[in-house]
Amino acid sequence: MTRKPTIKDVARAAQVSTATVSRVLEHASSVRPQTRERVLKAVAEVDYSPNVIARNLRRQETRSIFLVVRDMHNPFYLEVFHGVEAEARALGYNVFMGNTEDSVQRGRAYFQMLKTRYADGMILMTGKLPPDQQEILQAEYPPVVVASEYFPELDLPTVRIDNVTAAAAAVKHLIALGHRRIAHITGPTPEVLSRDRHQGYLQAHGEAGIIADPRLTVRGNFTIDSGHRACRKLAGLKPMPTAVFCSNDEMAMGAINELRRLGLSVPEQVSVVGFDDIVFAGAFHPPLTTIHQPRQAMGKAAMRLLGDLLAGLAVSSEPIMMPTELIVRGSTAPPAQGGQTTPKEV
Amino acid sequence: MTRKPTIKDVARAAQVSTATVSRVLEHASSVRPQTRERVLKAVAEVDYSPNVIARNLRRQETRSIFLVVRDMHNPFYLEVFHGVEAEARALGYNVFMGNTEDSVQRGRAYFQMLKTRYADGMILMTGKLPPDQQEILQAEYPPVVVASEYFPELDLPTVRIDNVTAAAAAVKHLIALGHRRIAHITGPTPEVLSRDRHQGYLQAHGEAGIIADPRLTVRGNFTIDSGHRACRKLAGLKPMPTAVFCSNDEMAMGAINELRRLGLSVPEQVSVVGFDDIVFAGAFHPPLTTIHQPRQAMGKAAMRLLGDLLAGLAVSSEPIMMPTELIVRGSTAPPAQGGQTTPKEV
C-alpha cells in the first residue's frame, strides 16, 4: 500500500466502525477496554496517523495562527516569538511566521489569508494597518490581537508596554546623573510607538523643568545604521548633547560606534541609553544601559489572549500592560566635568 | 447572515453552478466572459472568499511547510528564515516556525505532525534526528530537506556550507598573521557541524606544519556565556594562546568580553575570530573578523529545493554547497611582539 492509511483501513482491521476508531483516538470515551485495545492494535498494525487536513474541515479550524511582524531582522521579535510559540504549543497551536517589511500591501495579504481561514487567528506586531480592514472588528472575523504596537483608532485586544513612562524613566535616569542637554534618536515617525517614546522624553524634561531643545531630536528607523547617521547629525551641533536617548538598542549601538569614530568615549564624554534590552545589549562594549521589555512574557500573554478569544471566552477590552525596567549598565555616567563635549576634527 | 458565505451562496446569486464559480476563481478557463462577469459580481456582492480548509482537503495539501531550528535565540536563523519566507511566498507557501530547543522529543513531534499532513514538507535545521525516523526516506513520506546542518548517516537533500574549509580559512588567516598558539572554542560536540569546524582548525595547522596543542581546544555551546567560560579556561594556560578561533560569533563576543575583563586587549594582545557573521558582528567593538555565511541565500536555496520536491521534480542527491567568505575586521592582528601574553591578576 503506497497511500497513507485512512481511518477506514483501521476500522476494517479492527472490525469496528470508523466512529469507534475516532472515539478511541479522540476522546478515549465510552469504549470498552477490549475494543479499545483492538483498535490500538490495528492502528499500530497499519501504521495509521490521522489526516489533519480532513479533521480541519470537519472542525472548521486549523489549529494554527499567524504571527506577523514588521521586520524580521530585529532580534527583539525572536524572543517574542519564543513566548508565543511556547504558549501556542501548550494550547495545541502552531505558528506561522509572517513578515510585512512595513508594506501595507503585505499586511493586507495576511488579513486576506486570515479571511480564507488559512489560520484561526493572528497576532499583529506591525505599526500599520491596511486602510480597508475595519471589517476585522466584526463578530465572524477571526480574532486578531495586537502585541507591542497598538492602534489608537481601532479597538483591538492588545498586549503592550507603557512606552511613554518607560521612555521617561530612561531620560529621568540621565537627568538624575546630571545631564541637561539630552538628545533623542527616535523611531520612524509618525508611528504611535515612536511618538509615545518621544512623548516620554519630553515628559521627563517637563517634570524636571528642563526645556528640550528641538534640534536635539533626530529621526531614526530602528537600524544600527540609522543610529550612525543620526548621531553624526547630533555631533554637528554646538554645544553637543552630553547624552543620547535612543528609541531602541540597535540605534544606540550605532550611536556609540559613531561617537567612537568621532573620538568621543562612552560614557565618559557622552552617555547613551537604548531601549528593548536585546540579548546583545549586555554583551556590547560598553554594556548598554537600556529599558528592558519582557519580550517572552509579552509573547506568551498575547498568545494566551488569542487563545481565550479562540475558545470563545470574553476578554477584557483594556489593553494588557507589561512591566518594563530600567537596566543601568556601563553606557551612562555623569556628564564630563567643567566643559563642553566636542568631537575631534574629522 | 453571520456565517462566512460559501461557494453555494455565490452560485445562487450568480445563477450558475458551484463548478462554474470554482472555474472562474481557479483557472479562469472555459467560462464565457459574460458568465464570468456575473460570477465576479456575485462574489463581490456576497463578499465571498474561498475556504482554504475545504480546498486543502480536496487537494490533499496545505501549502505550508515547517522550518525547524534548534534554538530560537540565535539571530543566525532570523536571516535564514527571511530567505525561506521570501521564496516560500513566491511559491505560494506559508512557513510554520518550529523550535526543538535541542530536544529529540520535540523534534519527533514535528516529524509526527508532518506525518499527519499538518504541513506539506519540512526544512530541518537541527543537529539531531529522532532515532526512529528512518521512515522519512520512504516515498510516501512528505519531503524533508536539511539546511545548514546535515546527517552523514541519512541521505536527505541538503543545503549547507563546507564547514571544514571555512574553518580552515579562518585559522589560516591567523597563521598568516604569525600566530602559532591558536585556541579553538568549539560548538557542542559530538555534532557533525562542530566536529567539521574543529577538523578545519586541525587541517589548517597540519598544512602549516604546526602541532595543535590539544589543551587549546575547549568546548562551548554557541552561547555568549559559554564563550566567557571557555575563554576563562584558556586564560589559565601557560603560555596563553595568542589567538582564539570561535565556532560562532556569539562565543567570540563572549571571549572578547572575558579577555577585556582579564585586562587583555583585542586584537593587540589576543586575536579573536568568529563564525557566521551575524548582523551584530560588524557593530561589535572591536568589529569581528569572522566567516560570512550566506544565510538568506541558504534559506532561499533550501526552500527552492523543497519546492522542487513538493512539485514532484527529481532533485540531485548531491548536497548544495553555499559559498563562505572570510571577513577580516578589527578583532585580528599579528601577535604581540617579543613575549608572552599573560592576564593580569584577578
Next chain:
DNA sequence: ATGAAAGCGCTAACAT
C-alpha cells in the same frame, strides 16, 4: 461552456 455529482477523510449527532 456549463451542470451534476462524487468524494477528499474525518467527526459528531443520532440511533440502537
Next chain:
DNA sequence: ATGTTAGCGCTTTCAT
C-alpha cells in the same frame, strides 16, 4: 458501547 449517517466546502471528472 457501538454503528449509521450526514455532512464540512470545495474541486474536478464526466456528461451534456
